[in-house]
């Protein structure tokens with residue numbers, strides 16, 4: 001049995017706890033049990049973190065690629081050695097199944113390994129100039145980064161937010177979600193144990209709005225990296241704009257899935273049902289609006305509902321569980337509100353639509369069909385275990401529906417018609433597109449959105465580029 005660890009912040013390498021700091025109670029979403037008490041930063045803590053980050057930046061910007069690579073690949077090795085413990089802790093505090101948590105650890109290790117190679121590829125270039133003169137373009141780390149990440153991927157989100165600045169030569173102050181603190185502490189500890197100097201990366205917790213206002217008001221911070229809702233993202237982007245800080249914004253989505261008449265419905269359901277209810281639907285790239293062509297619509301809807309009802313829901317630590325609880329009490333409340341108002345507006349409930357049990361934050365895998373376009377759930381990211389399935393006649397109508405919302409993070413399409421695949425690739429407004437596939441990410445692939453889903457990327461060479469500034473030097 002893995003014990004849930006005691007909680008602290010990590011400021012300048014020191015475990016910070018106690019004193020007269022406020023605390024927040026951390027709860028297991030499967031059982032409602034208290035896991036621990038998390039200390040929250042006061043302004044003295046944040047001042048210390050800022051001073052440390054400034055010092056860490058001056059040190060780390062001068063580090064060699066070999067040093068950065070050694071830290072990143074060493075941390076990747078430690079993550080895999082600690083995989084089972086980290087996965088159990090993530091499931092205890094976030095709720096997802098143990099299998100999903102194990103994959104998350106592997107994802108972070110894979111990303112750190114990719115970045116360990118990427119540090120050697122931050123090439124500049126020499127321009128063609130007359131003999132005796134020289135003009136070069138080089139990339140330099142942007143400066144100390146303030147990173148804010150949510151609770152849905154408690155290991156993966158902080159992994160991305162720590163890995164890229166470290167690869168680029170920046171320092172970083174990480175404020176991950178207060179609801180899942182032990183996971184980020186576990187990832188950061190792997191980096192520190194792999195030799196990362198203690199002033200380069202730190203973890204603080206606090207009242208989110210207080211911490212972000214304080215850090216973003218400081219001239220020390222040169223870049224904001226945020227993952228979370230569009231509404232909070234817009235607010236933080238405005239704070240960053242006051243000081244013209246660079247931003248990477250990974251915001252909400254409302255993933256359209258176009259399913260055409262020519263597909264093998266069972267095969268599509270085999271893939272999409274699992275992808276829909278992964279992490280209880282609390283995923284920014286979750287497939288949400290199923291835009292289904294009329295000939296396969298009824299078979300698709302009924303098959304989806306049947307498979308949703310058959311899913312085994314329970315404590316993610318137990319064997320055979322396919323979907324855990326939602327991560328916090330706000331999510332089942334939101335499901336109840338969004339599904340209730342859709343049914344009131346005329347949608348049909350084909351599966352779920354109710355809470356499960358009387359402890360924790362469980363909500364049944366749900367399916368709604370014939371959902372009016374003006375229902376709130378067709379316009380607001382549901383961020384939960386609900387599929388919205390509507391029928392369409394033509395490709396024009398399907399593409400128009402995919403592009404109807406201001407979001408553009410992930411989209412999916414199922415068709416065997418190559419010309420249609422290319423049309424979808426060209427016309428659907430999205431940052432990531434899966435054609436007959438849901439594998440839309442990877443350590444080497446840029447992850448990010450367009451429109452209200454944000455800007456900038458994580459992962460891939462783009463993730464490190466986002467932490468660099470360009471300098472042109474001309475020697476006469």
Ligand code: NAD
Nearest residue numbers: 148149150151177208209212228229232251252284381383
């Ligand atoms: P929320 O929008 O209040 O919080 C989302 C995350 O942002 C949390 O980690 C929170 O700590 C952080 N946050 C909130 N206000 C902040 C601030 N002023 N400064 C810095 N960080 C701040 O809501 P929530 O109830 O936690 O989640 C609800 C919605 O958030 C979901 O419906 C979903 O749309 C969105 N969300 C998106 C992602 C994603 O991966 N894009 C992840 C989690 C939540």
